[in-house]
Amino acid sequence: MNKIIEKEFFSPKVACFVIEAPRIARSRKPGHFVILRVDEKGERIPLTITDADEKAGTITLVVQKMGVSSEKLCALEPGDEILDVVGPLGRATDIHKVGTILACGGGVGVAPLLPIVQGFKKAGNRVISILAARSKDLIILEEEIRKWSDEVIIMTDDGSYGRKGLVTAGAEEVILREKVDECVAIGPAVMMKFTSLLTKKYNIPTQASLNAMMVDGTGMCGACRVSVGGQTKFTCVDGPEFDAHQIDFNELMLRLGGYTELEKEAYQHYFESSIK
Amino acid sequence: MTDEKEYLKIEREKEWRVELRNKIKNKERTDLLRVKMPEMDPMERIKYQDREVNQGLSVAQAQAEAVRCMDCVNPTCIEGCPVSINIPKFVKYIEKGEFLNAAKTLKETSALPAVCGRVCPQEKQCEQSCFYTQKLKKDAVAIGYLERFAADYERESGQISVPETAPKNGIKIAAIGSGPASLSFAGDMIKLGYDVTVFEALHEIGGVLKYGIPEFRLPNKIVDVELENLKKMGVKFETNFIVGKTASFDDLKAEGYQAFFVASGAGLPNFMNIPGENFNGILSSNEYLTRVNLMNAADNAFDTPVFKGKNVAVIGGGNTAMDSVRTAKRLGAERAMIVYRRSREEMPARIEEVKHAEEEGIEFMNLNNPIEYFADEKGHVNRMRLQRMELGEPDASGRRRPVTIEGSEYDIAVDLVIVAVGVSPNPLIKNALPDLKVSRWGTIDVEEGKMQSSIPELFAGGDIVRGGATVILAMGDGRKAAASMHEYLQQRVTSNEF
Ligand SMILES: Cc1cc2nc3c(=O)[nH]c(=O)nc-3n(C[C@H](O)[C@H](O)[C@H](O)COP(=O)(O)OP(=O)(O)OC[C@H]3O[C@@H](n4cnc5c(N)ncnc54)[C@H](O)[C@@H]3O)c2cc1C
Ligand SMILES: Cc1cc2nc3c(=O)[nH]c(=O)nc-3n(C[C@H](O)[C@H](O)[C@H](O)COP(=O)(O)OP(=O)(O)OC[C@H]3O[C@@H](n4cnc5c(N)ncnc54)[C@H](O)[C@@H]3O)c2cc1C
Ligand code: SF4
Ligand code: SF4
Ligand code: FES
Numbered sequence: 004m005n006k007i008i009e010k011e012f013f014s015p016k017v018a019c020f021v022i023e024a025p026r027i028a029r030s031r032k033p034g035h036f037v038i039l040r041v042d043e044k045g046e047r048i049p050l051t052i053t054d055a056d057e058k059a060g061t062i063t064l065v066v067q068k069m070g071v072s073s074e075k076l077c078a079l080e081p082g083d084e085i086l087d088v089v090g091p092l093g094r095a096t097d098i099h100k101v102g103t104i105l106a107c108g109g110g111v112g113v114a115p116l117l118p119i120v121q122g123f124k125k126a127g128n129r130v131i132s133i134l135a136a137r138s139k140d141l142i143i144l145e146e147e148i149r150k151w152s153d154e155v156i157i158m159t160d161d162g163s164y165g166r167k168g169l170v171t172a173g174a175e176e177v178i179l180r181e182k183v184d185e186c187v188a189i190g191p192a193v194m195m196k197f198t199s200l201l202t203k204k205y206n207i208p209t210q211a212s213l214n215a216m217m218v219d220g221t222g223m224c225g226a227c228r229v230s231v232g233g234q235t236k237f238t239c240v241d242g243p244e245f246d247a248h249q250i251d252f253n254e255l256m257l258r259l260g261g262y263t264e265l266e267k268e269a270y271q272h273y274f275e276s277s278i279k
Numbered sequence: 280m281t282d283e284k285e286y287l288k289i290e291r292e293k294e295w296r297v298e299l300r301n302k303i304k305n306k307e308r309t310d311l312l313r314v315k316m317p318e319m320d321p322m323e324r325i326k327y328q329d330r331e332v333n334q335g336l337s338v339a340q341a342q343a344e345a346v347r348c349m350d351c352v353n354p355t356c357i358e359g360c361p362v363s364i365n366i367p368k369f370v371k372y373i374e375k376g377e378f379l380n381a382a383k384t385l386k387e388t389s390a391l392p393a394v395c396g397r398v399c400p401q402e403k404q405c406e407q408s409c410f411y412t413q414k415l416k417k418d419a420v421a422i423g424y425l426e427r428f429a430a431d432y433e434r435e436s437g438q439i440s441v442p443e444t445a446p447k448n449g450i451k452i453a454a455i456g457s458g459p460a461s462l463s464f465a466g467d468m469i470k471l472g473y474d475v476t477v478f479e480a481l482h483e484i485g486g487v488l489k490y491g492i493p494e495f496r497l498p499n500k501i502v503d504v505e506l507e508n509l510k511k512m513g514v515k516f517e518t519n520f521i522v523g524k525t526a527s528f529d530d531l532k533a534e535g536y537q538a539f540f541v542a543s544g545a546g547l548p549n550f551m552n553i554p555g556e557n558f559n560g561i562l563s564s565n566e567y568l569t570r571v572n573l574m575n576a577a578d579n580a581f582d583t584p585v586f587k588g589k590n591v592a593v594i595g596g597g598n599t600a601m602d603s604v605r606t607a608k609r610l611g612a613e614r615a616m617i618v619y620r621r622s623r624e625e626m627p628a629r630i631e632e633v634k635h636a637e638e639e640g641i642e643f644m645n646l647n648n649p650i651e652y653f654a655d656e657k658g659h660v661n662r663m664r665l666q667r668m669e670l671g672e673p674d675a676s677g678r679r680r681p682v683t684i685e686g687s688e689y690d691i692a693v694d695l696v697i698v699a700v701g702v703s704p705n706p707l708i709k710n711a712l713p714d715l716k717v718s719r720w721g722t723i724d725v726e727e728g729k730m731q732s733s734i735p736e737l738f739a740g741g742d743i744v745r746g747g748a749t750v751i752l753a754m755g756d757g758r759k760a761a762a763s764m765h766e767y768l769q770q771r772v773t774s775n776e777f
Contacts, residue, residue, distance in 0.1 A: 026525050040482060046574060046583040047482075071582045087482040089519040218574070218583075221480050221521060222705060223546040224566035228557060235550060235557065240706075254557055257658030261559035265584035 004084040005039075008061055013143040016068045017111055018077045019053075025060030027052070027090045033118035034096030034212070034244060037062070038220040040087040041075045048072045049217045049239075051115035052091060053144075065114030065143065070266050092220045093243050096210070098122040102184040103129040105177055105207070106152070107170050107198050109190020110136050113144050115212055116189045117151075123187075124151040131156070131183075133173045135194070139164035170194055171201050178205050185209070188247060192259060196252035203248045211247035213238050213255060216262065230254050283363070287354065290368050296350060299371055305349050309411070313418035314344040321638040328577050328609045329494040332635055333397070333427075338378075341428040345374035348420045351410050356422060359408030362388045362755045366405060370425055382433035383440060385426060390463035390758070393434060393501050394488060395751050396427030400629045404751070434504050441511050445472035450768055450777065451535045453478060455522045455708070458486020459750045460542035460741030462505065463757035465514045471765050476515040476536075478522050480707075483573060486544055488750070490573040491565070493602050495609070496632070523711025528737075537777070538736045538768060540760050541723060542753065545742035546705040550698055551594070555652030560586055560660040564593070564603045564699035577610055588695025590614045592663060594649055595699035596626035597747075601633065603697045604641050612695075615641050620648040620668050620681040646670070646681065650688065652696065663693050702747045712737075722746055730760035731767070738764050 009021040027037060036051045054063035066073050079085065096119050104123045108116035113134055124130045132152040136142045137160045149155050156173045157165025166173065170190070177183060178201075186209040188198040195211040202209040215227040215238040227238035232249035236242065290296070317334040318324075324332055336344065348370045356366045365384055372381035385392035399405075406412060406419035433439055450473050454461040457479040468475045483489045485502045510516070522531070528539065548563035550556055567585070570576040576585035591607040593600050596619035608615040617636070619626065622645050626633060637643070646668045653662040667687035670679035704721040716724040716733035723732055723739040730738045740756025742748055771777065 026520075030525060030527070030530075044575075044581045046581075075582075087519050089480065089482070089521065089525070091524060092521075218566060218569055219481065221546070221707060223548070224569055225548045225550065225563040226566045228550075230557060235552065254658075258557065258559060260657065261659070262584050265586070268584075 004086065005088045007079055007081050007083050007085065008059075010079070010081050013065070014140045017065060017141070017143050018068075019063060019065045020076075020079075021056075021061050021063050022085060022088065023060060024062045024088055024090075027088070028055040028057050028060050028062050031055050031062065031091035032095035033098060033122040034093060034115075035091035036093050036115075036220075036243065037064070037088050037090030038092060038217065039076075039085055039089070041072060041079070042086050045075060045086070046072050047087075047218055047220070048076075049092070049214075049220060051118075051212075053114045053117050065111060067111035089220070092239060094241070096122060096187075096244060098126050100127045103131065103182060105174060105183045105186040106130060106132045107174055107186065107188045107190070107194075108132065108134050108148075109170055109188075109194035110141060111143065112190030112194070112212075113142075113148065116187065117144055117147055119187055119189075120148055121151045129153050131177055133158060133170055133177070134165075135159070135170035135173070135190070137161065169197070171197050174198060174201055178202075178207065183207050186247075187212075187244075192252055192256045195247065195250075196256075199247035199250065199252065209247040210244045211250060212244045213242055213250070214259070215239075215243075215255065216258060229258075287357070287365065290365065291350065291352075295375065296368075296371055299374055300350050303346060308347050308349055309415060309417065311343070311347050313347070314340050314421055314424065316421075316424055318635075321635075321640070324495065325605075325608050325639050327495070328571065328606065329498075331498055332495050335431055336424055336428045341373055341425060342376065344421050344425060345370045347411075348374070349410065355413060356405045356409045356420070359405040361404065361749075361751045362758065364388050364405075364426070366422055369429060370420065370422070373425055373429060378429055378432040379436065379438060379440075381425075381429035385429060386440070386442070388758075389751075390466045390754055391459060391505055391750070392426050393430035394459070394497060394505070395754070396423050396425075396430055397497050397501075398492060398629075398749075399423055399751050400749065402630050434501070439504070439508060441508060442466075442470055444470050444512055447474065448472040450474060450537055450772075451476070452538045452540070452764070452768075453522070453531055453536045454540045454542065456480075456486060456541070456543040456741070456743075457484040457516065458542055458544050458741060458753060459488060460753035460757040460760075461486070461540065462509065463754040464540045464542065464740070464761045465509055465757075466512070467758055467761035468764070469509070469512045469514050471761070473765075473768075475513070476517060478520040479516065479518045480521040481573065482518050484516055484518065486542075490569045491599070491602070493568065493572055493606055495605065496602065521707065523707050528712060537771075538764050539738065540757070540764065541708050541732075541737060541739040541743060542741040542757065543705050543708050543743045545702040545722075545745075545747045547703040548698070549701045549703060551649070551700060553650055553652070555654065555660070556698070558652055558654040558660045559658050560588070560654075560694055561652060561696040561698065562586075564595070564599045564697050565702070567603055567697045568599070568606065571606055571610070585610070586695050587611050588693070590616075590691075590693045591695040591697065592616045592618050592644075592649070592691070592693045593697045593699055594618050595701070596621065596628060596645075597699060597701070598628045598632060600697075600699035601628045601636050603699055605632075605636055605639060607695065607697070608639055608641060616644050617641060618644045618647050618649060618665065620646065621678065622646055622670060625678045648681070648683070649696075653690075660693060660696055662690050663696060664688055664690050702742075704743050704746065708743070720746060728759060729763040730756055731763060735767070
């Protein structure tokens with residue numbers, strides 16, 4: 004049982020939770036995630052650890068409402084308990100000093116990006132962050148990202164905030180303007196795919212953090228398999244970050260859609276039972 | 280060994296045993312036919328994911344079967360049991376009608392008799408070594424059924440004996456993983472007075488017994504009773520705790536843990552690495568069974584989804600494959616097929632499971648091997664290509680090697696494929712302990728019989744040492760590790776290390 008200490012909505016669809024998890028708070032590093040199960044009937048869903056407070060024994064999670072599990076989680080309030088939280092999972096980000104880092108976050112992908120931005124900044128890099136979303140109200144964690152970046156560029160699809168355009172437009176401008184040594188991209192699979200194509204053109208080493216479907220998170224089921232450089236890898240133990248230029252994004256996108264129909268059914272069921 | 284022989288002899292000469300032996304002539308005993316296990320009707324049972332197929336023996340059936348056992352001078356059956364259960368003793372207690380004593384006898388050596396009675400490959404172990412099989416060429420005494428009977432009787436009687444525990448010695452030890460190896464280890468160590476904590480990565484205790492083996496073969500409530508017992512004896516369980524991730528070995532040492540038993544299983548599913556294997560609708564048996572057994576995905580009230588295929592192909596011929604294909608049938612498959620590259624004789628699954636699967640209408644496509652998968656525009660598998668095989672010369676395992684028949688490829692329609700071609704050791708522990716000696720295959724190297732690894736305070740057993748093996752072998756390892764860890768810790772106590 005893990006108690007919710009704080010909760011805040013960043014937007015109508017994105018909530019931030021501070022949760023009691025002393026052991027995880029102590030062991031986690033940037034790039035790690037947890038798997039949680041809200042209640043007895045819940046599924047196990049992966050969420051990145053956005054931040055942690057070792058002294059207070061808490062971790063911070065940012066979650067976007069997508070379907071049943073994320074809705075259930077977002078319906079919980081401070082004082083409520085989450086049934087199971089396990090972690091930290093995955094391999095930590097390889098944080099090192101290289102010079103200039105371009106950090107691209109799309110939508111809720113900014114949440115997992117934050118600890119990586121922090122890490123690279125603390126390691127003495129110049130960090131340029133690009134936050135992208137469909138519209139203004141979907142831009143999250145802007146202040147926190149600013150604190151750890153030398154420059155922040157905001158891009159919205161509809162131009163309601165920052166500049167109008169996709170993440171790649173902002174990224175290309177920076178690449179053409181100055182030398183970028185490495186790039187990190189986290190967000191929806193399409194966003195990572197096109198960011199990766201762009202940086203490949205300019206030969207910039209790029210890491211992408213994949214949001215593959217997961218069950219156990221310990222390498223036991225293979226639900227999270229992705230093709231990287233022609234080889235099958237398990238995102239939960241070999242990732243979640245991989246060399247973006249080697250990832251088969253098309254396969255990833257197909258696999259992410261695998262359970263869509265069933266999830267719609269589950270959502271329908273959840274919706275009906277919650278109005279009864 | 281001589282001690283053991285001596286003990287068996289003393290037990291055998293006890294008055295009650297002699298009396299029972301003299302009551303019925305051996306000739307009459309051997310003329311009796313082996314009992315048939317009452318089973319749920321195949322067409323009825325495939326409607327339920329959670330109803331046990333084998334119904335268990337009645338008191339009369341069990342006693343009649345027990346009469347068949349001749350209480351041999353040289354009980355070869357015991358040699359076939361990896362944990363050397365005193366088989367004639369428990370069987371004779373059943374004949375005599377002292378069922379609780381029969382259960383007690385089982386517990387002298389086995390921590391989970393209700394489980395092993397159900398899932399042991401008896402036909403390759405105790406029953407294979409029974410005098411009936413060996414010398415009389417008749418059906419063996421149904422040792423497994425009787426074991427299950429005694430254990431079930433005890434559980435249902437509500438008079439489970441909670442074993443006595445030695446006074447607490449205050450020494451903290453940890454077991455990693457909560458499968459059969461750890462559970463039997465924990466049971467022995469708590470009896471010796473240690474302060475035992477079992478750490479489990481998942482949210483449920485039981486390892487494969489919970490997430491792998493389905494309800495229709497091993498109901499969870501049977502495992503739960505054993506867990507309750509361990510809890511009553513003082514074993515502590517921490518779920519959602521991955522040793523090496525949630526806390527390191529050093530963290531645990533700093534918290535006072537003096538020794539570790541690693542029984543983290545062989546949880547890593549193998550795939551075949553053939554084209555199209557990552558399409559949707561193709562999953563490992565671990566994923567499929569975990570969704571259904573651990574996450575209750577077949578029940579609409581639970582959030583986790585599972586594909587319910589119409590044409591389901593399961594690749595492999597082991598217990599995992601049988602469990603998957605029979606689960607698929609129960610979830611409504613019209614065709615549920617086993618695709619296996621050898622023939623029925625080579626199948627590693629328990630014979631009873633293969634028989635049950637056949638009764639349930641499972642199609643066996645033996646001597647067939649998948650070579651490629653195809654998918655619809657959404658990336659969901661809709662067809663697979665198979666190649667026919669024939670058997671050639673025996674290979675290293677002694678089984679005849681399957682060889683492909685060139686030009687024999689053909690396609691079949693499938694909408695769900697479950698890959699059950701074996702597992703590899705889970706590398707979590709190895710990754711957390713770079714100094715730990717492991718084999719080429721990633722199994723932990725231990726000193727034979729002692730189960731001690733290259734790190735003195737670290738012992739290991741079960742599938743992480745053997746690769747995918749059996750419940751009873753895992754349990755036996757747990758017991759051996761407990762005995763040798765006890766010896767190791769007592770040495771440290773006498774040299775004042777604590
Ligand atoms: C390593 C990792 C880190 C993640 N970090 C975050 C995060 O910090 N914040 C956040 O909001 N989301 C994160 N996600 C995605 C998040 O896990 C999914 O959005 C969530 O599981 C959706 O569940 P649902 O029931 O609400 O939606 P559903 O209706 O079940 O699904 C909506 C979509 O979410 C994805 N999804 C569903 N189930 C799973 C599952 N078990 N595992 C992975 N993806 C799934 C699929 O693409 C699906 O189509 C992360 C995913 C991974 C793999
Ligand atoms: C579907 C299926 C059917 C089977 N049928 C039979 C059968 O009929 N008869 C038979 O004899 N055998 C059968 N087996 C094999 C048998 O179940 C295994 O040999 C046995 O369970 C191995 O026991 P174990 O204790 O070594 O590990 P497991 O039962 O595998 O348990 C290991 C546990 O350790 C946990 N773990 C792993 N790493 C960590 C960590 N770092 N920290 C904490 N926890 C960790 C895992 O989550 C898991 O729960 C079957 C196996 C499967 C998969
Ligand atoms: S534990 Fe297994 S092998 Fe041993 S007697 Fe029981 S059924 Fe037979
Ligand atoms: S070998 Fe068979 S008949 Fe003899 S004691 Fe064992 S079970 Fe009984
Ligand atoms: S989530 Fe099961 S192997 Fe990665």
